[in-house]
Amino acid sequence: MSKRDSVKYKIDRRMGENIWGRPKSPVNRRQYGPGQHGQRRKGKISDFGLQMRAKQKLKGYYGDVSEKQFRKVYEEAARRKGDTSENLIGLLESRLDALVYRAKFVPTIFAARQFVNHGHVNVNGRRTNIGSYRCKPGDVIEVREKSKQLAIVIEATQLAERDVPDYLEVDHQKMVATYARTPGLGDVPYPVQMEPNLVVEFYSR
Structure with missing residues (x-):
């Protein structure tokens, strides 16, 4: 397995979702996280946890963009007029x-x-x-x-x-x-639900 494939599949399993809709995703076979503790029962996720997960999922979807680069995209989206979450998607898609x-x-x-x-x-x-x-x-x-x-x-x-x-x-x-x-969130064919509004909440805390 190539390094890129292993990274891609690790992101899928960490999120518990087939975020690219690929037929070979390991999540298609088992929907729990990697490692020996992957099958543990999950507790209730906090608001912060939900926001972090939304950010990691969106960041991972675009090829696991670095945190520094992703934050710069968010800051550019926040500076622009209009809805920041829609701006964020438009910038990532461009x-x-x-x-x-x-x-x-x-x-x-x-x-x-x-x-x-x-x-x-x-x-x-x-x-x-x-x-x-x-x-x-x-x-x-x-x-x-x-x-x-x-x-x-x-x-x-x-x-x-x-x-x-x-x-x-x-x-x-x-x-x-x-x-x-430039597309909005509703135009982009994500295989899973993306929540850029939670990403905005994460960065604007």
Whole structure:
């Protein structure tokens, strides 16, 4: 098992949920935490515990983003006008690695970050290798010509387990996606319920 897979499955088991909706998730077989104490009966979770769990789940979903980076995204969301929880989702979804994953150019968010880091993606015609690069509505994301025949790309476009959301316009023949608009929470196809309002409560204590 690769390091990325083990991290991904560990997050799933810690949360007790299949947060990416993957068919191979260990949670599909057993819904308790990892380790010898995983099956212990859980006590009632405090408000703080619920907020922390919501933050860890959202942070883990986007490839286990570092705490420092995630907090910066929250602070940017809080500075913007409007609902902070909706702003938070919009900012997380505008990350380049998230959009590469949403466009089904790769099978997982972890693969998306690596794919971007290895220089396989252009944004508006320019090579961009920073996964956290923030895209704007109207930006065109394209798999570079020599990367279009990679096995990981061909496999991802054929995945039936998830659909491309409507805030992205994707042409899988040309391997090009246009980021049409910033989504809200209701637009994002999370396989499990995300609670960004609890994340906001966690950081604004």
